[in-house]
Amino acid sequence: MARVTKEDKNGKWPSDLVLDLYRNLLIEIWDDVSALIGEAILELLFTLAIRKLREKYPFLVFVKVSEEGISLSGMREEWRNLSPLEIHRGFQSLINHLSHLFSVLAEGVINKELFPKVFPKFREAERIVSQK
């Protein structure tokens, strides 16, 4: 089960909007993919992906993953200092790397389920970022 702490929705900064969008997308990915490959393997793949990208996007270390799900709670203040574009690029890279791992393991079986959900969200994030 994915788990997210409720956060204050009043301050709709672009960074918040991008963050909310990706948080929901990651939860959706977690729910869909864990049903296919199980929580333990998915946790491992998230950990590998974050480890791979943490040098380029250090803020990704605040994405907490466990067999219970994903949590980005309490990180809003930390992330507000980042530009929406950087948040978008960081999360986009994370999801792209996860897709790569999914395809290494199961060719198109997982990505076939995922792509229709992911691409519209990428486009929406790009729209928010370009409005700034």
Added chain:
Amino acid sequence: MRLIFKNLNILRSIINAISKSSEIKEIVESAGAHLPNLFDFSSFGVLWKEGLLLYIYQDESCPPSFSQDMAKNMARVFSVLGEEPVEADQLTLEVGKRNFRPKQMVIDPNATLKSHLTLPLAAEGEVIGCTSLTSDQPNAFDAQDLQFFSVIGYQMATTLKQFERFSSIKTMAIYDTLTSLHNRGSFEERLGIEAQKSFYGGTPLSLVMIDVDHFKNINDTFGHLEGDRVLCEIASLLKGSVRKKDTVARYGGEEFVLILPGAGLGESAMIAERIRHLIESTPIRIGQGEINLTVSLGISNFPIHRPNSKEELVKMADQALYEAKEGGRNRVFIFRPGHA
């Protein structure tokens, strides 16, 4: 609905078979025997990090090149997931062939791997291997196959982790943690087995007790860590000086013991003398320099010394060692009845 129940029952049987397995080969065999009821596949494999073993269970009609394709693919996936890259030629392959495909579905001799599902075997956040289902047909697997296979993979990971734990407990129970030689307990057990064989079968059995001369001076002068290193070097020299069927054990402190099954007095004296000479002539690194150490050795033998028990055989070798020490050290002494 009926199909789902049928599949769940098969899945339950597979999980049950895996959890009851006592070695990796058994996991592959027992899971492999049930898998054709659940999936359409050509080959199934389990790669275990320990020893880089790859067990493959495949249809009789799979060409050898298919196993190679599979090894390459699993090495590639494992390299992406694991901490160190692995090449296919580093893997030790064991291939079991079975007839599980109907005759009309035999695999073309030129078939190549066209699709796969490969999952990491992850336990406690560690990747201990991976498992794979492969096919000579493109897009052979779907989301439901992946769901079922992930449940099987999870059970495999849990069982393999238990094997790892059991194997390390077994290692600790048998081997001396410093020198990796057999420990005292394991020595007693092995001597019991060998003595029984010899006493009842009438075959010779020799025991050689070895003590490092003036070892206390090394600990006092260079410290216990250097002393430990010296013991490891001597252990390695001993291991390299005996036959495959012999047992080398650390008896305690700086004392070692050899069990030489089938060795008469002449042969065991030759082995002991070879060890004495080897240690005397091998410089051992210590501190900033090197030293040459010596050892004293005592030999006892069945049937020559007529021991009535294994304990008596040990006592006789110990007595001979005492005499080697008393005689000036750096020498081999054979037990002599009446010398105390």
